[in-house]
Amino acid sequence: MSDHPETPVAPVEAFEPPYYVAVFATVRTPDQTGYGETNARMEELVKDVPGFLGMDHAQTPGGLGITVGYFRDAEALAEWxxxxxHRAAQRRGRADWYQNYTLHVAKVERSHGFTRAPG
Structure with missing residues (x-):
């Protein structure tokens, strides 16, 4: 256990709809050689897409990974x-890193959030 408090974790804020989400759910293969570096590069690269709003990640103990990307419009999502x-990383993912995956793309029509006040 560390003496330092953990950095607070929060989901991406709620945005004014409409906007788009890409939900990428994966189960990875045992050999993840090169994955971390490529994943970090993709996270850097997507930030340069005009209309990119943010990204959430989650990983279950059983190995299911979920990444949700938020985009202002369909054009931003198409640019990504x-x-x-990104296309090259997708090919590498299918060849080496993913046992299976699904991608769901949706237009968000309603969005809201909550943050507990300190104290």
Missing amino acids: RDNAE
Whole structure:
């Protein structure tokens, strides 16, 4: 146990709809050689997409990983989908890192959030 408090974790804020989400759910293979570096590069790269709003990640103890990307409009999501480096990472993921995955894309029509006041 560390003497330092953990950095607070919070989900991406609620945005004014409509906007889009891409929900990427994965189970990875045992060999993750190169995954961490590629994942970090993708997280850097997507931030440069105009209309990218943020990203949430979760991992279950059983190995299910979920990443949710938030995009202002369909054009921003398409720009990310069509990015050449992202496409190369997708190919590598299918060849090496993912046992299986699903991708769900949806238009958000309602969004709200809650934050407990300190104290």
